[in-house]
Amino acid sequence: MLIDTTLREGAQLFGAYFSLDTREAIANALIDLGVEEIELGWVGQEDMDILARRVRARAGRTRLSVWCPCRESDVPRAAALPVDGINIGVPVSDAHIRKRLGIDRPGVLQRIAQTVLAARMLGVGYVSVGLEDISRADLEFARTAALTAAGSGASRVRLSDSLGQLTPRRTYDLVARFRAALSIDLAVHCHDDFGMATANAITALEAGADYADASVLGIGERSGIAATEELAAHLTLNTGTRRYRPGGLRELCRFVSRAAGVPIPRTKAVAGEDIFACESGLHAHALNKSPNLFEPYDPASLGMDRRIAVGGKSGRKAVTDALGHLDFHCTEQALPVLVEAVRSLAREQGRPLSSDEFAGLAARFAESG
Structure with missing residues (x-):
């Protein structure tokens, strides 16, 4: 064909x-x-x-x-x-x-x-x-x-x-x-x-x-x-x-x-680096539940990995899911403070947080185990 x-x-x-x-x-x-x-x-x-x-x-x-x-x-x-x-x-x-x-x-x-x-x-x-x-x-x-x-x-x-x-x-x-x-x-x-x-x-x-x-x-x-x-x-x-x-x-x-000499846009269909990267709170939470809700195909079929990060667009559910991946939990009182800290740092950096940056904030506001 x-x-x-x-x-x-x-x-x-x-x-x-x-x-x-x-x-x-x-x-x-x-x-x-x-x-x-x-x-x-x-x-x-x-x-x-x-x-x-x-x-x-x-x-x-x-x-x-x-x-x-x-x-x-x-x-x-x-x-x-x-x-x-x-x-x-x-x-x-x-x-x-x-x-x-x-x-x-x-x-x-x-x-x-x-x-x-x-x-x-x-x-x-x-x-x-x-x-x-x-x-x-x-x-x-x-x-x-x-x-x-x-x-x-x-x-x-x-x-x-x-x-x-x-x-x-x-x-x-x-x-x-x-x-x-x-x-x-x-x-x-x-x-x-x-x-x-x-x-x-x-x-x-x-x-x-x-x-x-x-x-x-x-x-x-x-x-x-x-x-x-x-x-x-x-x-x-x-x-x-x-x-x-x-x-x-x-x-x-x-x-x-x-x-x-043709750069690949990071959102280019099939070839872009960020086509399976997600920061939006609603989408990130849904991806943690069932990836096919917001993904047209399994990233692994093209040799890719899914990347979910927290940042300025993240809400409580996305931050809670991210804490779970680190085996942290947060009290109801501390969670809004952590969410705002995540958003504030992301705005300051002009990008979503890296895993290490989020882990550093989680260690300050949440509890492990």
């Missing part, structure tokens, strides 16, 4: 430069995760042949692919690489056709047919055709382009929302329309310009798409695309699929964060 394109779309991130060893490490981690396909980069990229050969040795069932422009002259270089397939990209919106390619609609259809046929004749096993800027294209023409690709021997059509214009509802309708027209594989490439890439990718899969593109941390052009870690976690933890092994996701995110 997942095509990871960290090494192609992600490598287009402004200021990101991945060495050959870094690219190999990312690819190996994605193989360990269990993604169905890794887009290793693009035709003509430096050291692509070396990277493909290194990764090929341990790819197993993971399909390896490269991106290629919709030009017949570029196909031989793609076909010569030790990969399983090529992903051809071609715009289908009139603005791109006219201003970028300098041709017309019939010219696009001819180019698609010639490029796909050339790939097939050179023995490429899996040929995907990406219809770029689909959200601004005439959908009847885009459908004709998709059918032209399929009729020429393409294995898959990939719908690319190049500027992140789609909403989940529009994504569902778009995918359903193309799913009804095609008997070959269907994929989506969702950009995140308005923060809907992951939701759109999940919606596409629910609407019948076979694959969704993603990159680690969602990195890519501008605001990036759907996030691999979010899709893999959702599919594993919410739908019950056993395709993926998410235990290494957070380390993969940290590795890509360092390599790309």
Whole structure:
């Protein structure tokens, strides 16, 4: 279901430069995760042949692919690489056709047919055709382009929302329309310009798409695309699929964060350090009773720990629960004083209290045993 394109779309991130060893490490981690396909980069990229050969040795069932422009002259270089397939990209919106390619609609259809046929004749096993800027294209023409690709021997059509214009509802309708027209594989490439890439990718899969593109941390052009870690976690933890092994996701995110120079926000879904940290009194008390009241999944499923701290937002119940973990108890008279001391110190520090700080206050106001 997942095509990871960290090494192609992600490598287009402004200021990101991945060495050959870094690219190999990312690819190996994605193989360990269990993604169905890794887009290793693009035709003509430096050291692509070396990277493909290194990764090929341990790819197993993971399909390896490269991106290629919709030009017949570029196909031989793609076909010569030790990969399983090529992903051809071609715009289908009139603005791109006219201003970028300098041709017309019939010219696009001819180019698609010639490029796909050339790939097939050179023995490429899996040929995907990406219809770029689909959200601004005439959908009847885009459908004709998709059918032209399929009729020429393409294995898959990939719908690319190049500027992140789609909403989940529009994504569902778009995918359903193309799913009804095609008997070959269907994929989506969702950009995140308005923060809907992951939701759109999940919606596409629910609407019948076979694959969704993603990159680690969602990195890519501008605001990036759907996030691999979010899709893999959702599919594993919410739908019950056993395709993926998410235990290494957070380390993969940290590795890509360092390599790309992209800090991970502490509240970032799946990857953030504080997504299972709680200070709020009501929530903390509920978590001590039953964690699933305020947690969507067990933190251990992603190799994380739950952190409950007391601070400026804590009330009597949260402080009492924290005392219990230290084997302290507090009289009714002393408890309000301790709560206020906790809040006061937290406000002074500008953060929740550490375990040692709380223990120090508890020793002053409570009794052990």
